[in-house]
Amino acid sequence: MLTEEVSPSEQPDLFLQLALTSTFFAGIFQAALGILRLGFIIDFxxxxxxxxxxxxxxxxxxxxxxxxxxxxxxxxxxxxxxxx
CATH class of the missing domain: 1.20.5 (Single alpha-helices involved in coiled-coils or other helix-helix interfaces)
Incomplete structure (x- = not known):
């Protein structure tokens, strides 16, 4: 999905920053759901x-x-x- 917005060959630094940032926020979101014990939502x-x-x-x-x-x-x- 990132390659649609930023070319990894033309702007490798920006591409890497966006990839790391999106991965970081996905991990934070998943950790927050685990810490807050919101897994029960899947039961619905x-x-x-x-x-x-x-x-x-x-x-x-x-x-x-x-x-x-x-x-x-x-x-x-x-x-x-x-x-x-």
Missing amino acids: LSKAILIGFMVGSAVIVALQQLKGLHGIKHFTKKMQQLKD
Whole structure:
């Protein structure tokens, strides 16, 4: 997602700063949820939502791994949300 905003080859320092910052805030958010013991919120989600999320994640990971296994060079990089 960062490569859509900043080119790692043209601005490597800014790209690295953005990657580290986003990783840091994701970790802080996850740690805060763990410290505040907010894991019970997942109990309010239906089983269908959880299974759909896990299956969707598994499909994306599997497709990304297939390109390396089969040596595909020009595989899609558009795995993010669709834009209007």
